[in-house]
Amino acid sequence: MTSTDRRCSANGGCCFIVPLNVLRTYAGDPNLDPQVRMKLQETFVETGRLKTFREAGRVAAVAFRRSLAPALAPAEVRQQVFDCRNGHSLPGQAIADPGGAADAAAKTVYEVTGKVAQFYRSLLHRNSVDNQGLELVSSIHYRRNFDNAFWNGQQMVYGDGDGRLFGEFYNSPDVIGHELTHGVTQYESGLRYEGESGALNESISDVFGAVFNQWLNGWTADQPAGWLIGAGIIADKEKQTGKTCLRDMLKPAADHCISPQPDSYANFDPTADVHYNSGITNRAFALFAQAAGGKSWERAIEVWYAASTDKRLSSEATFAQFAALTLDAAGELKSRLKEAWQTVKVPV
Ligand SMILES: [Zn+2]
Incomplete structure (x- = not known):
């Protein structure tokens, strides 16, 4: 395997938090400083390049997943954190004691990643992303001012951001939960990263990332802050323009x-990036969790976990097929869930 393959290959390919169209739009924004635009352009090119490795990885992942033995008992998940020192080789230099490191990035990534594992273990009885106790590997300070974070099929990778539009990508717990959930999806349904299945893949990552963040902060479903993705990665200067x-x-x-x-299936765009159409199913979950009441991690997330790990969920699933599986798992919440799907106009 070449060093290029190592960056974005293995079982699932790369899944980014910031979509290409956003990087391209802001790289062309004349109101931004040329230095910042250059960083956005560089990230755009690198993100596009890494994405091309994904499909082969997905096919291999589905084959691998089917060969797995039943899950072992949940246990403490092992972790490693590496420092890329602004280079692009992965995983980079090992950090001996990331939990006690002076570098805030190492410490935060180590602690929050451990919390994601705890979230999956204690609430959903899942033993790491593969349900087999996979060691969680993270690399920080990837390239210089890199404007993205991604799961490359084997590990997490975080950029430091350009400082004007985006800050450090490890600063949003939901982003860490989102990316690790791409690992979970890779070992479960292997949802194909295009069209409706691709949007579902993205949406499932947003759902588990957001609910993880709510759990971490003790927020109930009616608190608007718990539904924001990437609130912690927006740089202060960008916040002043009203983006949160x-x-x-x-x-x-x-x-x-x-x-x-889009907030409705009526506005589904078949030509758009998977991060675009995921808004439809994201909203269905948020509406459902609010209708269920209380804390999203107590009941609503169990329904989504049951559906997203259901063996009947194919890697080519449509929104309607996924919705049907959630309804199967909803029990006494079924009528409230049905209403949420109807509000976003997904046929159920
Ligand atoms: Zn994603």
């Missing part, structure tokens, strides 16, 4: 989103 997040699951089309999305 990458996406808002409750209000996908709102002006405060850097990457606005």
Whole structure:
């Protein structure tokens, strides 16, 4: 395997938090400093290049997943954190004691990644992303001012951001939860990263990332902050322009989103990036969790976990097929869930 393959290959390929169209739009924004635009352009080119490795990885992952033995008992998940020192070789230099490191990035990534594993273990009885106790590997300080974070099929990778539009990508717990959930999806349904299945793949990552963040902060489903994706990665200067997040699951089309999305299946765009159409199913989950009441991680997330790990969920699944599986798992919440799917106009 060449060093290029190592960056974005193995079982699932690369899944980024910031979509290509956002990087391209801001790289062309004449109101931004030329240095910042250059960083966005570099990230755009690198993200596009890494994405091309994905499909082969997905096919291999589905084959691998089917060969797995039943899950072992949940246990403490092992972790490693590496420092890329602004280079592009992965994983980079091992950090001996990331939990006690002076570098805030190492410490935060180590602690929050451990919390994601705890979230999956204690609430959903899952033993790491593969349900087999896979060691979680993270690399920080990837390239210089890199404007993205991604799961490359084997590990997590975080950029430091350009400082004007985006800050450090490890600063949003939901982003860490989102990316690790791409690993979970890779070992479960292997949802194909295009069209409706691709949007579902993205949406499932947003759902588990957001609910993880709510759990971490003790927020109930009616608190709007818990539905923002990437609130912690928006740089202060960008916040002054009124942008507060990458996406808002409750209000996908709102002006405060850097990457606005459709909020109804009536506006599904078959030509759009998977991060665009995911707004539709994101909103269905947020509406459902609010209708269920209380904390999203107590009941609503169990329904989504049951559906997203259901053996009947094919890698080519449509929104309607996924919705049917959620309804199967909803029990006494079925009528409230049905209403949420109807609000976003997904046929159920
Ligand atoms: Zn993603």
